[in-house]
Each structure stands twice: as structure tokens, then as C-alpha cells.
Amino acid sequence: MKSPGFNPYLPRPIDLPTEVPLAEGSDLSMLDEAKIFAAPGDPALWEVWRERIGQWREQARERIGYSDERYRVSDRDRFSVCVAWLWDETLYDHARGTFTVDAFLDAAERDFGGFDGVLFWHAYPVIGIDARDQFDFYRDIPELREVVADFHRRGVRVYLSYYPWASETSTDIADLTARLGADGIFLDSSKEGRPELRAALDAIRPGLVMEGESRIPLARVHDHQMSWAQWFADSPVPGVLRAKWFERGHLPHHTRRWHRDHLDELHSAWLNGAGILVWESVFGVWVGWNARDRAVLRGMRRVHLAHAAWFGSPDWTPLADHVPGTTVYGSRWVHEGVPLWTVVNRGAACDGPWLHTGDRPGHRWIDLTTGTPLTVRPAPDGGVHIGGPLPAGGIAAVMPVPLGVDVPLAPVSEGAGGAGGPEDDAFPARAAVRRAKPYAPCEAVPAGMVEAGGGEYELVVRYRVRETGLYGEAPYVDEWKPLPPRLHHTGTLRRAVRLGRFAIGVREVSAGEYAEFVRSSGYRPVRPERFLAGHTDTGRTDTDRARHTDTQRPDAQHMDVASMSGGDAPATYVDLEDARAYAAWAGARLPTEDEWQVAGAAGLLERRESLVWNLTESEHTDGRTRFCILKGGSAYVPEGSDWYFDGGPQPADVSAKLLLLGAGLTRSPSVGFRLAVDLPPQ
CATH class of the missing domain: 3.90.1580 (paralog of FGE (formylglycine-generating enzyme))
Known part of the structure; x- marks a missing residue:
């Protein structure tokens, strides 16, 4: 039951970011169950904050005897996943009785820059109308294996939804995963899957994904390569996702299914190298994404497609190289010696310096989300200030590129990266x-x-x-x-x-x-x-x-x-x-x-x-x-x-x-x- 003071529009206490003890010698084990590590509001405390969460990571890994073996054979780049009703009219032609995978993915590339994966939502809310179980709603589609193959042909992974709250055994979903050639399963309403389900997936082939809904227990990060970052509230200064910080290869997917504004989870995902669940048709209810949020995700996709390796790097510095007095925050990722900053603007539109770092002679500075050059000015300490126009809610991906070298960009739809005006966040209503x-x-x-x-x-x-x-x-x-x-x-x-x-x-x-x-x-x-x-x-x-x-x-x-x-x-x-x-x-x-x-x-x-x-x-x-x-x-x-x-x-x-x-x-x-x-x- 809900508590007497429950407000459905506000995060529950369990969803709030967890404050990190900053005092030397603090017991950091209380961070084991956090969803997000809250960031201090005072930039002067960020260095010690980073030290404490780094200490926690080392202690927690030793405390549970953590092994990252599974992540050596798992996908790390399934950032954008669509939760798709299997009978969505863009995916299935009801008049002709045929699936239209190419049309579905063409529209996804136009609107969102494409998807890395698709989650088939198949039975709820129809299940229970008769004695069929959740697996019958998969088994009784003769061409479903070919549908999965069509997604694979376009480079898109396929995941199956599984309802542990139903009475069927988990081995059935593993059997279906094998038969269909799917890439893993998403658990509805459960934070973790049973060990026997994990063993059944491992017996099929290495790397199959098991993704729980909401906070993944620390002891199961080793065998759940992804998780839903659902009902995760962030701090005013963006914090760090606990599961992603603990295991760089782990990929949480942010989602707020009933929200009409997705900027908060987009920003958190961008700064944490995490993923996004795009869920526009929720059990027969339209909750479409507005134009601004689609544009932000398209900008993220451009970088995800070309620079996925950076977001699994152990060399990650959150809240790095901040310019004091701004509401622009960034994470620095280093891969093979090359830095990449993911940047978000949490305040009003700006056109000044918002990143402070060391100079790189012989390089130019590029925003990878748009391909545009950035402004570089000398800083008083001998470094450089980098910036340029950044709209309210906008994002950027900053990388130094050697002069004479082509900018490593992945093609996506036009209009990626930020917001163009207040009308762009209007809800794209659809009438039934x-x-x-x-x-x-x-x-x-x-x-x-x-x-x-x-x-x-x-x-x-x-x-x-x-x-x-x-x-x-x-x-x-x-x-x-x-x-x-x-x-x-x-x-x-x-x-x-x-x-x-x-x-x-x-x-x-x-x-x-x-x-x-x-x-x-x-x-x-x-x-x-x-x-x-x-x-x-x-x-x-x-x-x-x-x-x-x-x-x-x-x-x-x-x-x-x-x-x-x-x-x-x-x-x-x-x-x-x-x-x-x-x-x-x-x-x-x-x-x-x-x-x-x-x-x-x-x-x-x-x-x-x-x-x-x-x-x-x-x-x-x-x-x-x-x-x-x-x-x-x-x-x-x-x-x-x-x-x-x-x-x-x-x-x-x-x-x-x-x-x-x-x-x-x-x-x-x-x-x-x-x-x-x-x-x-x-």
C-alpha cells in the first residue's frame, strides 16, 4: 500500500540519489544499494567525492569477490533500445498480415537516429484473456524467427520480454531465446533473474543478455550485463549511476515511461555513458517523444555509433574540467590516450566557454554530435577554454582532432544535438x-x-x-x-x-x-x-x-x-x-x-x-x-x-x-x- 503522504509525481525515498560520505574513513558500504550517487553542489568538493566513490568501487569489488569475466564476451554498445509493441502498426501491417521491419527501422533512423536493439513487448495486457501463457504469444507466430533475422540484418539486436510474475518456468524463455536466435531477455517487474535462468542462457551461447527492471543488486552485476535505470532520480548537479561506475561494461538504460519530458534521463545517460529505452506506446497508450528529445538522442547516437569504446573505458572522470559559474557539466572519457567529453547544459542557453582543459597544439576541437568546430580561447593557467553555442538542455561531445584528419562522425538524421525553440518540447499528441x-x-x-x-x-x-x-x-x-x-x-x-x-x-x-x-x-x-x-x-x-x-x-x-x-x-x-x-x-x-x-x-x-x-x-x-x-x-x-x-x-x-x-x-x-x-x- 502507498504511504499516507505519497505523492505520485515525486520520487519515492528509495528512488532518490544517495549522498556520498566525504569524511576520511567513512563506511562506504552504505553505497552498495544506491541507484545514483548524488553529486555535491559545491564544485570544491568534487575531487574528494570522486575519491570516495573510487574507494567504494575498489572495496565493493573486493568485498563480493567480483569478476568481470562475462563482460569480456558481451556487447557493450546497445545504448539505444526501443520497447516495441510487437503489433505496432509501424512494425506489422494488419491489413496484409505481414511484418514490416524495414519500414519500422527506417522510421526509427529518421526520428531517433536508429536503434541498437529492440525489445519485443508481446503479451501484456492481453495475456489472461484465455489459458494461453506468455510463451504462446511468441510460439504461435510462425515467422517470428525470420523477423528476428530481419532485425539482425540491419544490425539491431533483439530482446524478448519475460514476465516472472506469471507462473511459467524460466527455462521456457531460454528455449525460446535459442529457437528465435534472440540476443537476450528483459525481466518485467524483477530486478534480477534466477540463477537457473542465467545458466540456461549461458548454455545457449556466451554473451546473451539478462536485463532486470530497476536497480540491479551489486552481487548480480557480474551476470546481468544491462539493467533498467527506471525510477532513478538524479541530484541537481548530475550524479553517477552506481552500477555503471562499479562495472564500466554494464549498461543501464534510463527510462521514465509516463513522462512527456525525457531531458533528465537523457542528460544522466549521456554523462554516465549509459543507454536509453525509447518507449512511445506503453501498453496501448501513446506517450510519444517530443521533437527536442528526439534531436538530443540523435546527437547522442552519432557519438555512440562511432565512439562506443570510450563509454566502457576504465578512465572515466565525472564532473571533469568544469568552468566555474556555468550550469554546463561534463564527463571525460579516455580511450587509447584520446579524451572525449560528454557535456550537458542544465541551465539557460549559453555561448561562452564551458570546458577548461589542457591545450593540444596541432589539434582542432569538434562537437561530435553536430560535426561543428568549437571556440578555443587561452585560459589564465595556460590551458584552454572551449565552448560555443549550447542551447538550454543541449548536449555536446568534445574531442580534439589532429589537424588534417577527418572528423570521425557517424551519419544520423538532420537536426541532432540540441533544442531549437520552446515549441520543440511540445507533446506530439495522437488521438485514438x-x-x-x-x-x-x-x-x-x-x-x-x-x-x-x-x-x-x-x-x-x-x-x-x-x-x-x-x-x-x-x-x-x-x-x-x-x-x-x-x-x-x-x-x-x-x-x-x-x-x-x-x-x-x-x-x-x-x-x-x-x-x-x-x-x-x-x-x-x-x-x-x-x-x-x-x-x-x-x-x-x-x-x-x-x-x-x-x-x-x-x-x-x-x-x-x-x-x-x-x-x-x-x-x-x-x-x-x-x-x-x-x-x-x-x-x-x-x-x-x-x-x-x-x-x-x-x-x-x-x-x-x-x-x-x-x-x-x-x-x-x-x-x-x-x-x-x-x-x-x-x-x-x-x-x-x-x-x-x-x-x-x-x-x-x-x-x-x-x-x-x-x-x-x-x-x-x-x-x-x-x-x-x-x-x-x-
Whole structure:
């Protein structure tokens, strides 16, 4: 439970930076559990601060008997990782039923300078709608291994999300990692993975990554090459990430999923040689990055691509070579004798000296984020002052380059490095637009339907938030960390709607009725996986189908129509397009969520056995995520976690948001549909 004084917009005490004891002989072991070492506000204390955290590193390594052996075979340059909903409309063409990896990565290069890795977010918040486990949502995609190979072809690593809070064993995710050729796993909601999972990954091949969420325990840095720097608050003068300071090869990834301003974590990552998680579609909610933050990351990418070795160097000096009186801070990294400074501007725009270092005759000074030369002026102590225009929030990467030598720059999109104006930090809003319902006119109420009237209604809609919202709204804008009881609480909204006269099916379409449609119409879906599973031999149920990601797609053109079973049970294992196809054949349409609620509240609807959620003609898209509103509830009730989809019978005012998956995965034994028609006005 949250504490009485909890403020969701402020970091919790556990998230705050840890003050470093500066007195000689201080017990430094209290730093073992820090997220960030807070930096002193007084520059005069920075030297002793650096000494103390250096002493801590030596003592801690000796105290736990640390070995860096794993880092000798691990990637160290996966700085920018995208958390991608596997069915994002930029990654999957829902109309054609095909993955579009090149289009996804082309857009990433344009907007962010590209990604080093992509994390597939695949099952939550859909998991729990039926008995499928988290691994089924990987296994049942026949071409997923080829999708991974397509990312590899573009030089992008692929990581799999794994939910330790579910009941399945960790060896399954290791098996999937091997089958798919993935590069590691990210642990959802857990700081560390089980030792047996680490052993299973090691048995596949050296270097596979295991990345925990939030602070990595010191004793596990040796076998977790990366970690989420999530819910990490920094000090006013930027501090040092404990895990990165302890092991230079370790790569934390900063992220604040609900924030609309990412400058703080970008700055911290830049000064710490750490990574960034780009997460724009959070469980069906749009939390896109603004133009300024994208530009800053593009500038970082230019340096990451060409100078990755510097950020794993043991020769790292935080808060180095500061010019007093400025709010510009830098870290100095030295690799093979060549220094590189990562610089951030934490204050107003400036155009003066902001770095003080020794002179390097025969060199010119370059900002690697933009490729532009910097201003160099003599300093009173015989060194030089380096600077140039640096916008508020801007970054730079300073390197001395010998005269006559080309500047080592990696190509990225235009406009990298800083902010151009106040409008650049505006949130790039996206509306989740409801698809217009088709018109299905009918002069009289058809058999099996009932008139539900029309007019104006004030509807009260209830839903469980679960970090998904309902219509695309972000439920936790700029909140630090949503915590129970708000995390899974029931949301309520009121909607004023006007409905025309309509009739709605008293009961859901039956399996027998759907079988007749398939036989009569010859309907075949674009993606046949799971289509009418349980009703046909071709569809196959979860328990008797091949359980491998490298199986061939079933062929919808060779469906054994004669084997289709009928009966009065609801037609299931149909997705939204399958239901729409039936409705069009029957001269009808699906009811909207509002029509379903009005009819259900009036007691006009009956339910077939067994109870299934009803699809509605309330499909939404924000251009990245598609979802549909379900009504009615289901007989299936998931157990074991609040993170699972809702189950059980639900009253008419309850709505559930179902993210639409591809490759037939939306088809479920817990989902069916009923019909509606439009009646003429009276």
C-alpha cells in the first residue's frame, strides 16, 4: 500500500540519489544499494567525492569477490533500445498480415537516429484473456524467427520480454531465446533473474543478455550485463549511476515511461555513458517523444555509433574540467590516450566557454554530435577554454582532432544535438480515433434480434485501468511510479451518446451459424492461424497444434470445411475481421459498445454457453496501436496475478480494452460476437 503522504509525481525515498560520505574513513558500504550517487553542489568538493566513490568501487569489488569475466564476451554498445509493441502498426501491417521491419527501422533512423536493439513487448495486457501463457504469444507466430533475422540484418539486436510474475518456468524463455536466435531477455517487474535462468542462457551461447527492471543488486552485476535505470532520480548537479561506475561494461538504460519530458534521463545517460529505452506506446497508450528529445538522442547516437569504446573505458572522470559559474557539466572519457567529453547544459542557453582543459597544439576541437568546430580561447593557467553555442538542455561531445584528419562522425538524421525553440518540447499528441461503423439498414427487426430503441443517453462506463487506460488516454501523465491501489483501480467515465434506432442480436452468433457462413461464402482470412480452432481440424487448438516458432503457416485455402462443427455454442476463435465478414454476409454489422451497453442495461441480451466476451464495432487506432472494446465478460477467469486480463461475467457498464494482435493471436476461445442492424427512424 502507498504511504499516507505519497505523492505520485515525486520520487519515492528509495528512488532518490544517495549522498556520498566525504569524511576520511567513512563506511562506504552504505553505497552498495544506491541507484545514483548524488553529486555535491559545491564544485570544491568534487575531487574528494570522486575519491570516495573510487574507494567504494575498489572495496565493493573486493568485498563480493567480483569478476568481470562475462563482460569480456558481451556487447557493450546497445545504448539505444526501443520497447516495441510487437503489433505496432509501424512494425506489422494488419491489413496484409505481414511484418514490416524495414519500414519500422527506417522510421526509427529518421526520428531517433536508429536503434541498437529492440525489445519485443508481446503479451501484456492481453495475456489472461484465455489459458494461453506468455510463451504462446511468441510460439504461435510462425515467422517470428525470420523477423528476428530481419532485425539482425540491419544490425539491431533483439530482446524478448519475460514476465516472472506469471507462473511459467524460466527455462521456457531460454528455449525460446535459442529457437528465435534472440540476443537476450528483459525481466518485467524483477530486478534480477534466477540463477537457473542465467545458466540456461549461458548454455545457449556466451554473451546473451539478462536485463532486470530497476536497480540491479551489486552481487548480480557480474551476470546481468544491462539493467533498467527506471525510477532513478538524479541530484541537481548530475550524479553517477552506481552500477555503471562499479562495472564500466554494464549498461543501464534510463527510462521514465509516463513522462512527456525525457531531458533528465537523457542528460544522466549521456554523462554516465549509459543507454536509453525509447518507449512511445506503453501498453496501448501513446506517450510519444517530443521533437527536442528526439534531436538530443540523435546527437547522442552519432557519438555512440562511432565512439562506443570510450563509454566502457576504465578512465572515466565525472564532473571533469568544469568552468566555474556555468550550469554546463561534463564527463571525460579516455580511450587509447584520446579524451572525449560528454557535456550537458542544465541551465539557460549559453555561448561562452564551458570546458577548461589542457591545450593540444596541432589539434582542432569538434562537437561530435553536430560535426561543428568549437571556440578555443587561452585560459589564465595556460590551458584552454572551449565552448560555443549550447542551447538550454543541449548536449555536446568534445574531442580534439589532429589537424588534417577527418572528423570521425557517424551519419544520423538532420537536426541532432540540441533544442531549437520552446515549441520543440511540445507533446506530439495522437488521438485514438474510433473507426466509423458501417451502415446496415433493415426495414424490420430480423429474427433473433430485438429492437433496443435509440435516442440520447448518459452512459457511465467502468473499466480497470491496468496502465492501459480505455481510449488511449495516458492514465499517469508525468507520474513518477504508479503504485497500488491506483495501479489496478477501476476507472469511471461518463459519455453522452446519441443512438439511432437499432436492433441487436438477442444472443451471440453460434458456431453452427458461423460454419454455415464459411461453407456458403468460401470466406478465408488473410492470416488463418487459430481461425475456428476447436471448430475445425485445420484450426487446431493450443494443446494439439505444433508448438514451435519455425512451423509453416496453416493454409487457409485448404481448410477442411466439411469437418467444421456446428452447435449452439458461441462462435469463437474469430477476430474482428472474421466477425465483420460474417456480419456483412448476413446483411448486418456488429453493435457498437454503446449499443451493447444500452441493450444490456435494458435486460434485452441473453448469453450462450459458455460465456464469452463480445467484440463490438468500437475499433480504435492512434496510428500505432489498434484496440477494440469488449463487453459482457467471459466464463474464463484468470488466476494468479492482477496483471491478467479481466474475466468472469461483467455487467453492461463494464468495458474492456483489447489490444488487437496479428498472426491470428487475437482469436480466442473467450471471445465471440453478436449482430446489429440499423432500423429506419420513426
